[in-house]
Amino acid sequence: MGRLIIRSFSEDIKNFRNMIPYRKKKIEEASATALPRNYGVNELSAKLHPDKQRVRISSVEALDGRTKIITFSSADKTSLAPFRAGQGINIKVGTETEFFPVVSVPDDKDYSIIVSAACEDAVSELLLNADEKTELEISGPTGLFYYSQLRDGNSVVLICDFSGVASAISICRYLSGRADTSVRVIFVGEEENPGVCGLFENLSENICFFREKDTDGIYERASENMNTPSALFVSGKDAFCGKTAALFDDSDFIRGRIRMYISDPETKNASAEKYSCQVLYRNESFSFECFANETLLAAFERNNIPTQAKCKVGECGYCRCKLVEGDVESVLCNGIDSMRSADKKYGFIHPCRSFPKTDIKVKL
Amino acid sequence: MVKYDTVVIGAGNGGLACANVLAKNGQKVLVLEQSHRPGGFAGSFRRGRFEFEVSLHELCGFGRYDKPFGSVRSFFDYLGISDKIAWADVPEAFRMINFNPGKELDVTMPFGIDEFCRKAEEYAPGSEKGMRKLFALGEECRLTVEKIGKPVPMVAKLYALMKKGGFIHTAAYSVDEVLSKIDMPEKAKDIFKAYWIYLDIDTETVSFFHYMSMLNSYIELKSAIPVCRSQELINCLVECLESNSGELWLNSKVIGIDVADGICKKVILEDGTEIEADNIVCNCSPHLVYGNLIDKKSVPELEVKKANARKFNGRGFVVFLGLNKSAKELGLDSYSYFIYPDMDTKKQHSLMSRPETNDVQAAICLNAANPEASPEGTCILSMTTLFNSDYWSEVTAEEYFSKKEEFASHMIDVFEKATNIRVRDYIEELEIASPETFARFTGTPQGTIYGYHSQDWDGALQRAMSLAEETEKGIKNLYFASGWGEKLLGYSSALTAGRDCAFRVLRKEKK
Numbered sequence: 001m002g003r004l005i006i007r008s009f010s011e012d013i014k015n016f017r018n019m020i021p022y023r024k025k026k027i028e029e030a031s032a033t034a035l036p037r038n039y040g041v042n043e044l045s046a047k048l049h050p051d052k053q054r055v056r057i058s059s060v061e062a063l064d065g066r067t068k069i070i071t072f073s074s075a076d077k078t079s080l081a082p083f084r085a086g087q088g089i090n091i092k093v094g095t096e097t098e099f100f101p102v103v104s105v106p107d108d109k110d111y112s113i114i115v116s117a118a119c120e121d122a123v124s125e126l127l128l129n130a131d132e133k134t135e136l137e138i139s140g141p142t143g144l145f146y147y148s149q150l151r152d153g154n155s156v157v158l159i160c161d162f163s164g165v166a167s168a169i170s171i172c173r174y175l176s177g178r179a180d181t182s183v184r185v186i187f188v189g190e191e192e193n194p195g196v197c198g199l200f201e202n203l204s205e206n207i208c209f210f211r212e213k214d215t216d217g218i219y220e221r222a223s224e225n226m227n228t229p230s231a232l233f234v235s236g237k238d239a240f241c242g243k244t245a246a247l248f249d250d251s252d253f254i255r256g257r258i259r260m261y262i263s264d265p266e267t268k269n270a271s272a273e274k275y276s277c278q279v280l281y282r283n284e285s286f287s288f289e290c291f292a293n294e295t296l297l298a299a300f301e302r303n304n305i306p307t308q309a310k311c312k313v314g315e316c317g318y319c320r321c322k323l324v325e326g327d328v329e330s331v332l333c334n335g336i337d338s339m340r341s342a343d344k345k346y347g348f349i350h351p352c353r354s355f356p357k358t359d360i361k362v363k364l
Numbered sequence: 365m366v367k368y369d370t371v372v373i374g375a376g377n378g379g380l381a382c383a384n385v386l387a388k389n390g391q392k393v394l395v396l397e398q399s400h401r402p403g404g405f406a407g408s409f410r411r412g413r414f415e416f417e418v419s420l421h422e423l424c425g426f427g428r429y430d431k432p433f434g435s436v437r438s439f440f441d442y443l444g445i446s447d448k449i450a451w452a453d454v455p456e457a458f459r460m461i462n463f464n465p466g467k468e469l470d471v472t473m474p475f476g477i478d479e480f481c482r483k484a485e486e487y488a489p490g491s492e493k494g495m496r497k498l499f500a501l502g503e504e505c506r507l508t509v510e511k512i513g514k515p516v517p518m519v520a521k522l523y524a525l526m527k528k529g530g531f532i533h534t535a536a537y538s539v540d541e542v543l544s545k546i547d548m549p550e551k552a553k554d555i556f557k558a559y560w561i562y563l564d565i566d567t568e569t570v571s572f573f574h575y576m577s578m579l580n581s582y583i584e585l586k587s588a589i590p591v592c593r594s595q596e597l598i599n600c601l602v603e604c605l606e607s608n609s610g611e612l613w614l615n616s617k618v619i620g621i622d623v624a625d626g627i628c629k630k631v632i633l634e635d636g637t638e639i640e641a642d643n644i645v646c647n648c649s650p651h652l653v654y655g656n657l658i659d660k661k662s663v664p665e666l667e668v669k670k671a672n673a674r675k676f677n678g679r680g681f682v683v684f685l686g687l688n689k690s691a692k693e694l695g696l697d698s699y700s701y702f703i704y705p706d707m708d709t710k711k712q713h714s715l716m717s718r719p720e721t722n723d724v725q726a727a728i729c730l731n732a733a734n735p736e737a738s739p740e741g742t743c744i745l746s747m748t749t750l751f752n753s754d755y756w757s758e759v760t761a762e763e764y765f766s767k768k769e770e771f772a773s774h775m776i777d778v779f780e781k782a783t784n785i786r787v788r789d790y791i792e793e794l795e796i797a798s799p800e801t802f803a804r805f806t807g808t809p810q811g812t813i814y815g816y817h818s819q820d821w822d823g824a825l826q827r828a829m830s831l832a833e834e835t836e837k838g839i840k841n842l843y844f845a846s847g848w849g850e851k852l853l854g855y856s857s858a859l860t861a862g863r864d865c866a867f868r869v870l871r872k873e874k875k
Contacts, residue, residue: 003529004501006537006545015536019826026821030673032665035655040757041679041810045800047761082761106762144411150769150776151794257412257792282613282637283366308400308615317409318400338410342596346603364614 050081050140057134058110063195066117069103070127073110075135082106083141084148085174086167086233086261089113090139090310091123095301098123099312101167101235101261102141103199105174111138114166114196142310145235145261147171153230154181157222159244162189162196163263164235169199171233177204184208184229186221188240215240219247228252235261241334260334265313265352275356279305280324280363290360296328296351307351307364314338314353323347325361328354368394370869371631371641373618376404376806377420377855378846379647380601381862382869384443387610389870394639395610396631398617401595402602404647404806405813406855408593411793414686414738416746417593419797419813420855421728422454422700425581426588435585436856439863445600450591452734457582459698460558461782464706471555472698475586484552491555494548498556499583501542502576504530509573509828531573535825539567539575554707561702561726563852564678564750564814566709571823574852581856589733594855621653623662627840643869647846647862651676651809658839666837674822677814677853678716678750679799683772686793691731691743695785699732701725703782717753719771723778725749745787747775754810756799764800772796815846815853824852835868843869 006012055072062068074080088101089111098121100113115127130136145167147156156175160168168185175183183206187197190213200209210221222229234244241260248258273292277299278285290299297319300307309319313333320343330337330353339350351362370386372379375397387393401407407418427435440446457480462469471487473480477499485492508531534542539560543553557567559579567575590596602612620632621644630640646653650671654663687694704712705723715721727747730737738744759767776788799811816822827850835843845865847853 004497004533004542004545006533006541012533012536016532019536019821020829023821023826023830026819027666027670027673030669032668033672034660035651035663035668035671037656039803039809040754041799042803042807044757044759044761044764045803045811048764048800049804079761082764084765106765148769148794150773151791282616283611306615315410320400336412340408340410340593340595341415342408342590342592342599345592345596346599348599 047078048081048140052137053080053140055080055111055136055138057130057132057136060130060132063114063198067195068115068128069112070115070130071104071110071112072138079109080111081140083111084146085170086146087141087143088167089141091127091136092139093123093126095304096122097301097309099143101143101145101164101170103166103169105170111141116162118162139310142316143261144311144315145233145259147174147231147233151231154178155227155229156181156183156231156233157186157226157229158183158233158235159186159188159218159222160234161187161236161240163237164240164261165189165196165199167235167261168233172200172203172207176207178206182206182208184210184222184226186210186212186218188212188215188218188236215243215247218244222248232258233261234258235263237264238262238333245334257336258334262313262333265333275326276359277356278361280361281306290356292356294355296349296354296356296360296362299356300351305364309352312352314350317343317350319351320348321351322363323349323354323360324363326356326358328360329357330354365630365638365640366394367640368392369641369873370394370643370645371396371639372645372647372845373631374398374404374647374806374846375402375598375602375612375614376647376846377406377598377858378849378862378865379404379645380598380605381439381859382645382647382843382845382866383610383612383862384601384605384608385863385866386869387605387608388443389866391869391873393605393610394641395605395612396616396618396633396639397612397614398807399805400615402612402614403595403598405802405858406594406598408595409795411684411686411795414684414742414744414793415593416684416686416744416795417728417730419680419682419748419802420594421730422587422589422733423856423859424578424587424854425585425856426451427585435581436859439859443601443604445604448600449596451588452591454587454589454699454733456698458558458700458702460555460702460704462554462704462707463782464704467554467706469551469554469707473555473558475583477584480583484555487555488549488552491548491552494546495552495556497546498542498576499580501530501534501572502580504528505534505573505576506580508532509825534572537572538820539570539572542572543567557707557709558702560709561704561724561750562854563818564713564752565818566713568710569820570818571820571825574818574824577824578854589730591734591736618657620659621657621842623658623839623842626662626664628658628842642873643841643843645843645845645865645869647844648807649809649812649815649846649848650844652807653842653844662839664838666834667839670834675817675819676810676812677817678752679754679756679811680797680802680813681749681751681771681775681799682797683747683775684793684795684797685745685747685776685787685791686738687743687745687787687790688741688792689743689790690741691729691735693741694743694787694790695783696729696743696745697732699729701727701729701779701783703727703778713752716750718755719767719774722749722751722771725775725778727779742792745779747779749775750814751799756811764798768796768798813853815848818852824850827852841872
């Protein structure tokens with residue numbers, strides 16, 4: 001192959017030799033102004049996904065004797081992070097963290113949640129007894145149970161029980177009034193929740209609301225006079241969601257999967273066997289007891305281990321850690337295994353869905 | 365206070381590669397990662413029954429068994445991890461679709477220089493000779509640079525430089541300028557330029573040497589993907605690091621680097637923990653290091669000026685689709701799809717600043733290389749583009765989710781129009797990563813996923829040739845391991861940049 005000359009022999013050599021001096025000149029000519037500390041995209045990102053938000057209770061509305069709608073506004077001058085209809089927030093009291101779906105819609109700016117005495121957890125108890133103006137810290141909006149137009153299309157069915165009603169209402173209200181979208185809501189619950197049923201009132205014509213006593217009539221309700229829905233959202237207790245999903249098992253009812261929000265992911269009936277748990281974190285080691293009927297994550301939180309967690313249903317992977325010694329039972333929520341294939345191969349677990357079967361050693 | 369030989373900031377490819385080499389050579393090493401997951405741009409996430417690559421997917425220059433030199437595989441061999449990871453070969457180099465009316469082009473190009481040149485001849489008769497000449501030039505460049513980089517006498521270096529001359533004559537020029545001297549049909553030149561989006565530099569600007577190094581490494585040394593996604597490589601690198609007594613701390617964000625008398629001393633974590641180290645290796649952008657981590661008074665003027673002279677390269681945008689039809693049913697036969705509205709790369713590069721004019725994308729169907737990438741009857745398709753502006757910082761928080769979805773829908777339109785394959789009706793899972801998403805998980809400024817733009821004065825060659833001198837003038841014992849450094853960003857190049865950085869640290873220690 002002959003030598004390829006681009007401009008001329010001497011000019012090519014000259015330009016080659018000039019490469020570094022040219023670079024030096026360009027750098028020399030540049031501004032010496034100090035570099036920025038912040039960038040627009042990074043600031044927006046932090047605004048969209050804050051770890052924590054300081055809020056104040058701006059209103060408390062009693063739905064019935066045991067249920068309240070509590071609304072949070074920002075306690076500082078910043079606005080609350082926007083959320084997607086169906087998502088929720090985590091609230092931590094002491095060592096206990098609970099997830100609450102937001103019942104308001106993104107346009108409301110404030111977050112409203114439904115708190116029920118039936119939940120019997122420390123966070124709900126504190127919230128039910130809190131006055132207006134009480135300040136507290138909540139997480140940023142989180143969760144994969146949300147409506148996406150591009151994915152979920154224009155024909156949506158929502159099925160919920162009392163514990164899953166908040167996210168269903170949020171999605172309904174978000175889609176209310178959209179002429180091109182039809183929504184069918186099936187609420188499964190007793191007559192004694194009139195306040196909750198009332199939340200579905202005053203929605204526009206594109207939302208059809210049905211109440212069923214139990215899961216038996218769901219399939220019929222969901223499918224009667226309806227073309228194939230583009231999305232099916234089920235929210236409520238683990239047993240309810242499982243039973244509901246099973247109704248659609250053998251049908252081509254929807255094009256995608258059934259999306260689920262499970263309100264009580266931790267339930268497991270097992271003996272209260274006690275094990276020892278050792279956590280390696282950075283160059284420290286923590287030891288404590290854990291129980292066969294609690295998730296490892298619950299044991300970590302009870303013992304103030306600096307762990308990360310968001311969803312508690314195995315989906316988000318924030319609590320991912322390596323099982324160094326011992327054995328756990330992984331209990332899946334909604335039948336979907338959300339472990340990365342490589343994480344499985346390398347012995348990682350999601351503590352939020354792992355119940356100890358032996359003494360345990362993990363590395364965070 | 366804990367003390368280490370080297371602290372590495374960032375457990376991405378560059379950081380883990382660097383830490384592994386150091387630990388293997390007996391150093392006490394700590395890698396600090398702000399996120400809950402190691403890997404940065406390499407890794408995976410789940411949605412429903414699908415597992416997606418975060419962004420990086422194929423390792424170019426993976427290596428051939430008969431010709432392993434210069435490949436990423438030889439680095440993995442050095443670490444002893446090549447065979448611990450299950451690899452899947454990428455079946456062909458790329459399918460490129462140019463849908464510019466009148467200049468339409470739809471070509472599927474194979475790996476292997478011979479095969480590539482022959483295929484180009486089929487699509488564009490009269491191109492084989494020119495195409496072979498380009499690859500031969502590329503090989504001359506590679507051999508010359510390899511010689512220059514080795515500790516051989518200066519005379520031998522000069523001899524290598526002058527012998528064939530391919531390198532010295534093309535080094536200062538762009539792809540377009542070199543192509544103008546090659547007798548080849550326009551169509552063949554368009555095929556040659558297909559990979560430009562992987563560097564995010566138009567062919568009028570990108571140095572021929574840099575482009576050719578990448579093209580050669582793809583075409584000659586082929587590419588491969590880890591079967592369990594990039595997270596497998598990352599998990600393997602972490603395990604290898606720990607087996608050599610190296611440490612990785614997750615959820616450990618560095619907020620400061622202490623510098624005294626021009627020498628870096630320690631890093632400070634968000635929770636106040638201080639860690640002393642002889643060397644600090646940054647696997648993140650110099651903008652972040654000199655703008656946020658180090659006290660302004662301690663930053664040398666040269667570094668500030670250099671950073672100010674630079675421009676960020678593309679900010680990433682990816683649409684991930686889990687489709688409930690198989691790749692075969694949909695007709696997704698190729699692994700990589702380069703989709704261009706036309707091959708005026710300069711024009712397209714500038715149009716990639718606004719969502720309404722950005723029609724360029726590289727789409728990947730994982731199942732084409734790994735049929736078991738998703739359950740039977742489904743497949744994974746992801747579409748990536750870049751923004752060459754700060755458009756995404758002008759979006760408000762309130763409109764963010766709808767803007768993001770709107771543009772994702774646009775990208776699906778473009779894909780469907782170019783390939784004539786309908787995917788919209790089969791979306792079971794959807795996720796969208798915007799520049800905000802990349803900023804959130806990696807801290808990268810403006811969501812940049814491609815490091816600094818390779819301007820005419822700031823190409824891979826100029827960076828490599830100035831590295832020693834510029835390091836000498838910088839903060840002592842402070843290093844950069846990532847693609848923000850001399851090799852620019854890329855999957856394989858970030859790994860080799862990390863490796864080379866480790867050898868620089870070891871050489872300095874030896875002195």
